[in-house]
Amino acid sequence: MTKLIECRHLSCAYGNTIVVKDVDLTITSGEFVGVVGPSGSGKTTLLKAILKAIAPSHGHIDHSPGLRLAYVPQVETVDWNFPVTVTEVVVMTQSQGRWWPRITNAERAATEQVLERLGLGGLGNRHIRELSGGQQQRVFIARALFHQPDLLVLDEPTSGVDVRTRHDLMHLLAELNEGGMSILLTTHDLNGLAAHLPRLVCLNTTVIADGAPNEVLTSSVLEQTYGAPMEVLIHGGMPVVLEHGADEISRRLSRRSAS
Amino acid sequence: MILLGLDLFEPYHFAFFRNGVLVATIAGALCGVLGVFVVLRGMSYIGHGLSHAVFGGAAASAVMGLNYFVGAGVWGVWSGVLIGRIARRRIIGADAAIGVVTTASFALGLALLNRYGQAKKSIEAVLFGSVLGVKTSDIIAVTVVTVVVVIIVVMAYRKMVFATFDPDVAEVTGVQVQWVEALLMVMLSLTILVTMRVIGTLLISALLVIPASVSRMTTNSIARMLWVSPIVGAASGFIGMNMAYHLDTSVSATIILVAAAMFAVVYGATGVRGRVRISALHHV
Incomplete structure (x- = not known):
């Protein structure tokens, strides 16, 4: 390794x-x-x-x-109104040693392959705003993967x-x-x-x-990490984290709606 | 050619007009290209401030008897890089700092011309541009800057787009964002420097913003914006220059009004779609 x-x-x-x-x-x-x-x-x-x-x-x-390295930013930080198409976003990382910026046929084919793999086939010419939330995120993963x-x-x-x-x-x-x-x-x-x-x-x-x-999802580690008490249950062999006090809040709210 | 009783070719008998048309058209195209990056990066205010800063340099070089391009050029590029650095740090009050630096430079220019220059004439020429003042050196300067800017934008296109769209990721992927931004500020300063003599300090930022905004309304692709925007800018310069002669109006004002008219037409024609597209352009 x-x-x-x-x-x-x-x-x-x-x-x-x-x-x-x-x-x-x-x-x-x-x-x-x-x-x-x-x-x-x-x-x-x-x-x-x-x-x-x-x-x-x-x-x-x-x-x-x-x-x-390839980095996928938080979707909230992306400017979705920026005038670029899906293909333009994906090839953006390939900027070394280029004299003419036009997208080559080879790049177009490679882009289509990556998009296809991520379930975005045929959306290459769409503007990034015209996609659903899940598709938008996958565009940025596609760009990262294109960088290999x-x-x-x-x-x-x-x-x-x-x-x-x-x-x-x-x-x-x-x-x-x-x-x-x-x-x-x-x-x-x-x-x-x-x-x-x-x-x-x-x-x-x-x-x-x-x-x-x-090993790490335990009450004491989580309390140190989050600064709030948390309970950990094991469900189907996997840890499930419960916030302490959540039941207390729901009790208070239900009492209010009942009165 | 006679149209509505006007001889459209009449002004072309004059050398000053031929030079003016050439410079105005090239200047429009040049501002159109850089304007795309200006509006997408929300730098309209920086363009506006920079033209005021260059005014200070122009005045100082006039007073000291320096060549305009050398004096105002050094001053302009230096202020451009400085403004870029202030803006990049995104500290609180960056806008205020830019405002102070550029208006102070502008005020210094005014004061210097009042005190030492043939005040009124040259101040008006710099503020509103002067087509009579266009010399061969201006044509050469604007052409050289245009060729250089086009070469840089073509060669660095993907890096510039990446750094504009997503600077953090661009940095990580190996684009030197800081250099790209500095390069943009230098190109912007040089553009303002060589177009200022025709368009003037006060209206130049409009020529950076309007053609690019028009192009944004027509397309969702930055690549197409970079074709449409210079065409709109060049057309504004050409038509505005000709109209100014026949209407006997200020050249720079007429050019901007032509550009604004194109904006209004495209705004109406593209309807809601165009409005949505430009609503996201911010003004910093």
């Missing part, structure tokens, strides 16, 4: 505010890793540091030589998508991982996504726990 990414004592700060502190993290080829944590826990900052989009304030990040990465990095891939889309996405990512692609993603969706992954990293500024869901 070759090491793709190695972070040693990694810290990141915006001004005087430390967002990520003393993180040690290694990702080897073929892994599928999820980073979980509450909003503001430094998940996106850690991803950006790993992608070398921001410089760490302390520590090191090593990429294996010639590592190809060794490591696919996704930021909150299931935020703002419906249950069906999440399900399809999980199948797609599992299939890619089985095909040998390494995947790193962030999520705050513990039950819908994180519990299904082989390896989880619980982050709250620093790494609280790192391991299989059965």
Whole structure:
């Protein structure tokens, strides 16, 4: 197993505010890793540091030589009104050594192949706004795959998508991982996504726990990560996280509607 | 050719008009190309501010007896890069900082011309443009900048589109976003520099915004916008210049009014679809 990414004592700060502190993290080829944590826990900052989009304030990040990374941003951050078609988005990453920007026939064929694989066949000439939510997200995965990465990095891939889309996405990512692609993603969706992954990293500024869901999804780790009491049940061999106090809220609300 | 009692070819007997038409048409096309990136990046205000900053440089170079292109060029490019850096940091008050820098430069230009210049004439020429002042050197300058800009936009097209659409991902994928942005600011400064003599400081940002907005209403593809926008810009320059002669109106005002009329026609013709498309263009 070759090491793709190695972070040693990694810290990141915006001004005087430390967002990520003393993180040690290694990702080897073929892994599928999820980073979980509450909003503001430094998940996106850690991803950006790993992608070398921001410089760490302390520590090191090593990429294996010639590592190809592809990044899928959160769908909420995309400007859907930007005047580009699906094909134009997918070929965007291929910009090295080009004299004339026209999409070549070879690129068009390769794009069509990737789109077909992601269930977007025949939509190449559509404007990105004219797609459904699930299709929109897959366009960005298509762009990432077109870049032929060794490591696919996704930021909150299931935020703002419906249950069906999440399900399809999980199948797609599992299939890619089985095909040998390494995947790193962030999520705050513990039950819908994180519990299904082989390896989880619980982050709250620093790494609280790192391991299989059965090992890290425990009440004490989650309480440290989220700063709120949580209960973990085992259902069909898989951990299911329950928020403490949810039953209390529903009791209060039902009492109000009854009165 | 006689139309409605007007001899349409009459002005072409004058060398100044032939030069003016040529510069106005090329300038329209040039502003059309860069305008696409200006409106999609929400940089309309930056274009507006930059033209004011260049005015300061133009005045200072006039007073110091420097060549216009050298003096205003250095000043303009420097302000462009500076504004780009301020805007990039996205600190609170970036707009205010840009406003202060550019209007101060503009005010300095006015004061310098008041104090040392043949004030009134040259101030009006710089503010509103002057077709009489167009020299061969202007034609050469605008042509050279246009050729350079077209070559850069063609060669760096995908990088520029990527950096505009999705700067974070572009950076990760190996596009040097900071350089692309600096390059854009330099091209914008040079464009303002070489078109300012005809269009003038006050109306140049309109020529950056209107043709690009018209093109946005007609298509959902940035590649097609980059064809449509320069055509609209060049047509505005050409038609505006001719109309200004026959109507005896200000050249820059007429060019902008022609562009605005095209905007109104396309706005009406594309209906709701066009309105939806331009509603997303922001003005920063």
